[in-house]
Amino acid sequence: MKVELPDHELMHSGHVGCPGCGAAVAMRFLLNGLGEKTVMVIPACCWSIIAGPYPQSTLKVPVLHTAFETGAAVATGIRAALDVRGERDVTVVTWAGDGGTFDIGFQALSGAVERNEDFLYVCYDNEAYMNTGIQRSSSTPYGAWTTTTPGRDWKKMRKKNIVEALAAHRIPYAATASIAYPDDLVAKVKKARSIRGSRFIHIFSSCPTGWRIPSELSIKIARMAVQTNIFPLYEVEGGVRYTINLKPKGYLVKEYFRLQGRFSHLTEEDLDQIQEMVEEDWELLLRKAGTMPSL
Amino acid sequence: MWQVMEGSHAVAEAVRLAGVQVISAYPITPQTHIVERISEFCAAGLLEARFLRVESEHSALAALIGASTAGVRTFTATSSQGLAYMHELLHWASGARLPIVMAEVNRALAPGWNIWTDQTDSLSQRDTGWIQLYCEDGQEVLDTTLQAFRLAEWVNLPVMVVLDAFFLSHTHEPVQVPSQEEVDRFLPPFSPSFRLNTETPCAFNQLATPAVYMEMRYSIQQAMASALERFPQLEDAFQTIMGRRYGAVEEVSTADADVILVTSGTVTSTARGVVEALRNRGEKVGLLKIKLFRPFPAEAIRRHLRRAAKVAVLDRNFSFGAGGIFAQEVRAALCNLKDRPQVFGYIVGLGGRDVTPALITEICRKTWERAHPEEADEWMGLTEVPYESGTAGP
Numbered sequence A: 001m002k003v004e005l006p007d008h009e010l011m012h013s014g015h016v017g018c019p020g021c022g023a024a025v026a027m028r029f030l031l032n033g034l035g036e037k038t039v040m041v042i043p044a045c046c047w048s049i050i051a052g053p054y055p056q057s058t059l060k061v062p063v064l065h066t067a068f069e070t071g072a073a074v075a076t077g078i079r080a081a082l083d084v085r086g087e088r089d090v091t092v093v094t095w096a097g098d099g100g101t102f103d104i105g106f107q108a109l110s111g112a113v114e115r116n117e118d119f120l121y122v123c124y125d126n127e128a129y130m131n132t133g134i135q136r137s138s139s140t141p142y143g144a145w146t147t148t149t150p151g152r153d154w155k156k157m158r159k160k161n162i163v164e165a166l167a168a169h170r171i172p173y174a175a176t177a178s179i180a181y182p183d184d185l186v187a188k189v190k191k192a193r194s195i196r197g198s199r200f201i202h203i204f205s206s207c208p209t210g211w212r213i214p215s216e217l218s219i220k221i222a223r224m225a226v227q228t229n230i231f232p233l234y235e236v237e238g239g240v241r242y243t244i245n246l247k248p249k250g251y252l253v254k255e256y257f258r259l260q261g262r263f264s265h266l267t268e269e270d271l272d273q274i275q276e277m278v279e280e281d282w283e284l285l286l287r288k289a290g291t292m293p294s295l
Numbered sequence B: 001m002w003q004v005m006e007g008s009h010a011v012a013e014a015v016r017l018a019g020v021q022v023i024s025a026y027p028i029t030p031q032t033h034i035v036e037r038i039s040e041f042c043a044a045g046l047l048e049a050r051f052l053r054v055e056s057e058h059s060a061l062a063a064l065i066g067a068s069t070a071g072v073r074t075f076t077a078t079s080s081q082g083l084a085y086m087h088e089l090l091h092w093a094s095g096a097r098l099p100i101v102m103a104e105v106n107r108a109l110a111p112g113w114n115i116w117t118d119q120t121d122s123l124s125q126r127d128t129g130w131i132q133l134y135c136e137d138g139q140e141v142l143d144t145t146l147q148a149f150r151l152a153e154w155v156n157l158p159v160m161v162v163l164d165a166f167f168l169s170h171t172h173e174p175v176q177v178p179s180q181e182e183v184d185r186f187l188p189p190f191s192p193s194f195r196l197n198t199e200t201p202c203a204f205n206q207l208a209t210p211a212v213y214m215e216m217r218y219s220i221q222q223a224m225a226s227a228l229e230r231f232p233q234l235e236d237a238f239q240t241i242m243g244r245r246y247g248a249v250e251e252v253s254t255a256d257a258d259v260i261l262v263t264s265g266t267v268t269s270t271a272r273g274v275v276e277a278l279r280n281r282g283e284k285v286g287l288l289k290i291k292l293f294r295p296f297p298a299e300a301i302r303r304h305l306r307r308a309a310k311v312a313v314l315d316r317n318f319s320f321g322a323g324g325i326f327a328q329e330v331r332a333a334l335c336n337l338k339d340r341p342q343v344f345g346y347i348v349g350l351g352g353r354d355v356t357p358a359l360i361t362e363i364c365r366k367t368w369e370r371a372h373p374e375e376a377d378e379w380m381g382l383t384e385v386p387y388e389s390g391t392a393g394p
């Protein structure tokens, strides 16, 4: 797949993320799609650290670091202030982890998108609270080990489907994206940027540290998540118009699971059960989209 | 222009006159009349502001943190549970040095549900880095709200304007409403030296290591100290235009008083009547009203109280395991004086119970009669409460 990215970089070369950090890759692509006229809100998450300590900053756009659960509300306030000041050409973007989006920040996010506040909310999803040491979130997938779901208490609940929850608010634009598909990711960012109202992009971002994977497998695993239908790439416009962006090869989920230390305790039967769950979710998505992608 | 209005509407008038640009609030009794009136101003085009009808108090303050950092004048109002819910972001607003103004209607905290006045909600936020100003009547509410914007924008700290539930928020009084021209002379437009913008991109509120955090905290204290120093200058400017001033504290007949009552909020008005009545009977009693609670005007308090033999502090609030909060602060302000008055603490009117002239007179009498204060502050007007222990034993 050919990747065409703009040559301007809005991220400095230095950052303090772990080697192979998918969240750092995701930010770089996001900024490629956004450009300089961007104001960024970052609630507590790994990126509170990755962005660098005072007086340094990894990003070349203005950043407001804020409390864990406030990403959507702070963006609401910034948008209002910029409107009052007549700065309509600036895009307000919240960049939050899965914990800050699916869990503690969900009330503020739901409230803001119900009001159709004019911002882009991007969730980089590494499927746990990584900043605090790999604890379970409602985005942690079925079957995963985390430090709060150790041993036989591995997570027995499904991952919350955040895009569906956002789509249910009938927001203008919601989409998934992956660090393994940068052209698709950047195209979605650009599309989202051109729309007014609440926009949501959910980016799958591998985390070598938390997933117990070698750092060089970060991108490969993100690609496998798409190709196994675990993390399909799709868009929902107006809460109802579904488009699946990529026709996956349909690998078995066990090929994805077997690469990751966080799933090493799962038995063949567990993996069969997960395969069924993934197929069920995929069929549901196909029904909503109405067609198979013809890519 | 004189108008008869509720304390809540006095707040709203000040917000309109101050030309606030972004308002964000969530309803809670007894704050609702404030936000309803502001909504009417916005709907009628009398105030050109964005009113954000967010889904919680937490988001109300979060939105203002965003808006204020982006460089506009901001306002919110809340009470009790709502203020407690904002707690995390109260620290954030002051730490980020944002001049956000809030009207806080003193209401008791649950359980049990109680919507009546009690200061424990705002006083339990005393360490959050917000300037706190307590008001006595409708005029003071309007004036203090206007002053709050100028003070906040002068020292880069958030300000809480505090008023009693119902006794002030819902009580109609004649209030002199200044003209727009007068307010504009007092309060220049907000133009901060730093703001979130794409021309000069900066990171705000980022990771602060032990090497820098302490200095950041100290700068907040410097701002508090300068707020204390500048408050009289601010009132000079206000007085020149509006003809009114209040003082960080206000003394009534303290010069020759043997006993000085210390009050805040609407209890002060009742105490004024008691002091006058007792003075007419020849009793040497005085009154000190505390308006500015953070920063605490310790020096002014020492100056007015030091000559008295006894001080009686009326606290419509309580810190469990310690005592009345104003009494604690007054004792701390006096403790390093060589000759200092004895401080008697009285807990009154919690959860909106009436604080009557008779009750305040009784407090004066008790203070005269006792040689020394009891170890613990005295709860006034209590019916007997049997102590119930938990089930676990030694």
Ligand SMILES: Cc1ncc(C[n+]2csc(CCOP(=O)(O)OP(=O)(O)O)c2C)c(N)n1
Pocket (backbone or CB within 6 Å): A044, A045, A046, A047, A068, A069, A096, A097, A098, A099, A100, A101, A126, A127, A128, A129, A130, A131, A132, A137
């Ligand atoms: C109110 C509050 N509770 C808890 C925390 C501690 N905390 C900081 S970041 C974080 C987890 C963040 O998880 P996520 O949003 O998934 O981002 P990640 O660290 O995984 O990138 C937690 C629990 C906090 N800062 N504030």
Ligand code: SF4
Pocket (backbone or CB within 6 Å): A016, A017, A018, A019, A020, A021, A022, A023, A024, A046, A050, A126, A130, A131, A206, A207, A208, A209, A210
């Ligand atoms: S813990 Fe994971 S998400 Fe956080 S910096 Fe390291 S690799 Fe990135």
Ligand SMILES: [Mg+2]
Pocket (backbone or CB within 6 Å): A097, A098, A099, A125, A126, A127, A128, A129, A130
């Ligand atoms: Mg996470």
